[in-house]
Amino acid sequence: MPDSQAVFFWLLAALVIGSALAVVLLKNIVHSALYLFLTFVGVAGLYILLHAEFLAAVQLLIYAGAIAVLIVFAVMLVRRGDIRLSNLYSIHFLPALVVSLVLFALVAVAVGRQLWLGYLAPPPEEPLVSLARNFLGEYVIAFEVAAILLLSAIVGAVLIVRGRRRSAP
Amino acid sequence: MANLYWIPKAWLIPLLPALAFPFIAFITRKARGLSALTAILAIGVSLVISLGVLWEVIAHGITMDNPVEYSTVWLQIPQLLKIEAGLLIDPLSAVMLLVVTLVAFLVEIYSIGYMEDDPGFSVFFAYLSLFGASMLGLVLANNYFMIYFFWELVGLCSYLLIGFWYHRAEAARAGFKAFVVNRLADFGFLLGFFFLFIIFHTFNFRELAAAIPAYHNVGLLTVAALLVFTGPIGKSAQFPLHVWLPDAMEGPTPVSALIHAATMVAAGVYLLARAYVLFASLPNVMLVVAYVGGFTAIFAATIAIAQRDIKRILAYSTISQLGYMVMAMGVGSMTAGIFHLTTHAFFKALLFLAAGSVIHALHEQDIFRMGGLYKDMKVTTVTFIIGALALAGIPPFAGFWSKDEILAAAYHNGFLGLYILGTLVAFLTAFYMFRLIFITFFGERRAGLHGHESPPVMTIPLGILALLSIFAGFVGTPFTARGFSTFVYYAAPHEVEPDYMVMALSTLVALAGIALAWWLYGRPSDLPERLKESYRWAYNLLWNKFYIDEFYLWIYRRIFWGLAEAFHWHDRHVVDGLWDGVGDVTRASGQKLRYLQTGNLQTYALVFFTAVVVIALWMAGMGGMIR
Amino acid sequence: MVNFGLLYMEIATAALGLMLLAWGLLVPKRERQGIAYLTAAGLLALLALAWCTRGAAGTVLPGYTIDLYSIYFKSLFLTAAFLATICSFDYVAKMGFNQGEYYALLVFATLGMMVLATSGELITLYLGLELMAITFYILVAYRLDDPKSAEAGIKYLLLGALSSAILLYGFSLIYGTCGSTVLREIGKRISSGQADFALLLGLIFVIAGFSFKVTAVPFHMWAPDVYEGAPTPITAFLSVGSKAAAFAALIRILFLGFDNQAFLWLPLVTVLSVLSMVLGNLVAIPQKNVKRLLAYSSVAQGGYLLLGIVSASLLGIGAILYYAMIYVFANMGAFMAATAFYNNDRSDEIKDYAGLARRAPLVAAVMLFSVASLAGIPPLAGFPGKLYLFSSVVARDYSYLWLALLGLLMSAVSVYYYLQIVKAMYTGNPAPQKGALQVSRGMEVAMLLVLGILFFLGIYPTPLTNYAFKAGETLFMP
């Protein structure tokens, strides 16, 4: 008798894999972008299954909310020609398929052989507090570096999109 | 050893010219006179110290077995690597110091006159100083590493000076050729002492000398010795790497005298002497050394017969004489080799400088366009003849004694073939030198050329070198008690026994050579032309130097270029084409061929991930994880 | 309690970057020339700070330890950044826009390198790596008027992100099998002997990800394109700084985390090293563009550096540290000359270098001695560096002699293509209308400095050697 966990897992797995395949295989970039959004949502569902609710929220906010939208914007900005053929395969598709399959086979073999020394226990009482402690404790350097990284990325993105503008005559 | 005065100051000998180099290059570059003065002053003081060192070596009984060594650690990695910077002062280095500083001093004085009108006057003196410093450092080095360091540095100076007139295409090309050939040889030398280091964990000459006789893996040692020997083959222009030296004559003549005749090319012979314990313990390697030397001697001497360029004749003569020295090393007489090195340095420098005096006056190097110069250039003629007599081995000139010792050593150590060969070379040497003299200095004046004697600043060095060419040999005659052979030796000091048969024979063949030269070229005759016509093939062979250069060029063009082209093609078409090709074949679409060009980032990414997959498969297979 | 005081280098660097960013926004446009000088002065001050406090040591966080190893690398990055800044003076001024951002990003990239080289913990290490990478993506594309620059930027970004992805996948597998992201913990939890397959895969993915950054063949393919397209000072900084930082982290990961799995990764690193030395040197031969030639030369230099890892010894690590520092000076020297030339002639083609020696003796001399040092010709600083690297391999095991010999042989090959530049500079004739090169005073001083250091460390390498080996030792301290 399948428990509810398993049902949700398989549903979400099907959603994630199916929409990911759609992202890769569809030839319309707008469709790809929409399925990408769906994949992100599916992954957020998986996080909930894994008791990472905060992460799921962040996933929805940043990935589904920001990144996917950003990508759609970019798609619209650079649209040209026939949209139905805007996302074609490259000449490398078949070798890429071979490489991907071999890589998957390797990881699958590795996962199949692995005896994980795991145990399932209840998650921490207050995951958010625990996260916050980590961010400002053990990973505070990473946290600060991330802040600078975001700043640099914003500065850079604005710079590059604006293009050349002479500041001095 | 408490009251030594000069020897503890030996480190100044290379340092002074070394300081002169940047001083001239950066400060006195614009002031030509000051540049020359700085260089000459530096080498002059070095000469004085060298004299002091030699005097103290003799006076204080410092022998080959009992040298003075100063050393400091230059670079150390515990238990692995220790490189010293140090000085080794024994009779061998003391003699070399004197030779180098003396010749360099005289050549620099001479250069004032010779380079008078050259715009690169100061730079020339800077280079000469740098060369002097490197050569002196090489002589004083107490370990392989340091000798290699200076070995490369003299190579660099040689390159710079050959190409001194770099705006002339031949000069630039000759410099490049010397560089490439020497790199090849130096690479072998480097490997050789690398091997020695791996076996013995030291670069130091004395430590190696103590360790080598006790080592019994002859095979490995033989490889090391042969590799070390490639260094001298390159630097001392032995067959088959002699090709760079004649071309090096594109440099200014004082450079030819100092570097490509008297000192740097002798560095190979000096290295053989320094590494002698290594060679002496390997009879087979000694045979190789002896025969390479002997063959080079006769090979170069025959080529010299047919050349027309005054400097090229002297260049081939240098190769031939270097062959003599190497042969002396090979037949087991380090004494004879170094003795010949010393006397040769004086008379060959003299010959080159005298030839330079001729070139300076005439701006012409083809001997067949000269003639009758003795009327205008008395000093030059006389000194040149003295040098030639010394080179030809006519007693009592310096060359006679040293050459005689080599021949005697070959004869007495059982190398009868090499002895005969050496005697033959003596004959050829006398012949081509006097062919040169009769054509250049005697006979009739050729039209359009008017010689004039060079200024005293050039002729005085000639005179000093002429005196040395006459008298320097007396330190090592068989009649000198406690002579050169008890001073510079390997294993044990010994007195040379006079062998009148060898002496008489070599004198006779030398005289015969001179006579033949006179008979062919000393009197008006068309005999040489007729000989040339009837033996056209032989003449062509000699004139074209046995086609060695052409052979190398062919190898270079065919094989080396071919390889480079192949690699290039491979990169462009195979590596890049591979992945594009895979996609192309699967799509079977000829239209897509234009995508075969690279610059495609996905090709790069695909290579990246394919590499990851291949590595994973390989490692998994190695770890037995996939069955 | 976290000892934040020990983070003074990182904090000061971040402060400098933020200050430059603010300066660029606040100061009137005419006054912005000063930003370049401010950057140079700031970096120099940081360098002095690093030197004065080189004795500082201590643990900030479980996975973040300040030791001589990290301080050595910080000094290296600061030196490279300082030289790159001087190199940028005229170059960026001629671009004429957004100078504050340019220098701020340069400093942030330096900060990323510092974090990358110091961190002993995967998360912080990853953030450092990405800070460095993202700032470089932007800087590579900084020549906004040049489509080649943008192309280089997108190529670098996409390939860099792909390599990050596989690197992260490797990190996740390592985390999954060891249950920790702290390298020393990982090292303790991996039992010696045969590792799990998953862990092995993780290790391979991580090595691949770092091989991308150190341009080891076959993960190098981005380098020539990106190096050619990027602004020259950035190319220079990328080729020394990013590479050295990746080496610092790779060494930490391999020796702290996977020391007892060396029998697995040593053959892999050996293969990478051999491929890099051979391919880098051979493909450099037919190049016609100086930056591309130096890119392939940089691939080959990465191969030499990998030899130090192959030796798996203190000597090898010390040799890498030494050589990396020398490489900064030699490579920056060469790129400085290339920048000076580009600023005047707007060209990177070797044939245009003809007669440079007569137009600008100093620039030609810097190029000459820099490439001579890269080739390892005595008496320049590259020579002892190569000597250490090659002898460290031999010292490990005489059966590795062939590897050292291959390195020597490939160095000999490299002389050939370096000489092509030299030949053009010294024997060619300049085009008649070309006058003397205009080189700014700051650049001239920096060039002389580089020359002096190359010669000084070639003739007397002991001070740096001792520093490098002492720094290497601290890595192995518990």
Add this chain to the structure above:
Amino acid sequence: MITLNHYVALSALLFCIGLLGALGKRNAIAILMGIELMLNAVNINLVAFNRFLQPSQVVGQVFALFIILVAAAEVAVGLALVINIYRRRLDTNIEDLNWLKW
């Protein structure tokens, strides 16, 4: 019963699909999408390991959060570059970006 292996296998599959997208599509934006899929796969891995191996800690989640953040930054810069190139060449086909080559 859903085990850790299920999650890791799912993640591996997602990673390889992403890889296929990154290597096999010619639109620069599609390549970026593929890379995002790969990063999501890594995150699934991290969170699953965290949940099954160290449920009392949140290290994996922290890592995943950082990766999301960096991915956002990378996408921002990447899309900016794509737009910049599009303006100049009217093209986002990565196969045409080959001005830099041998």
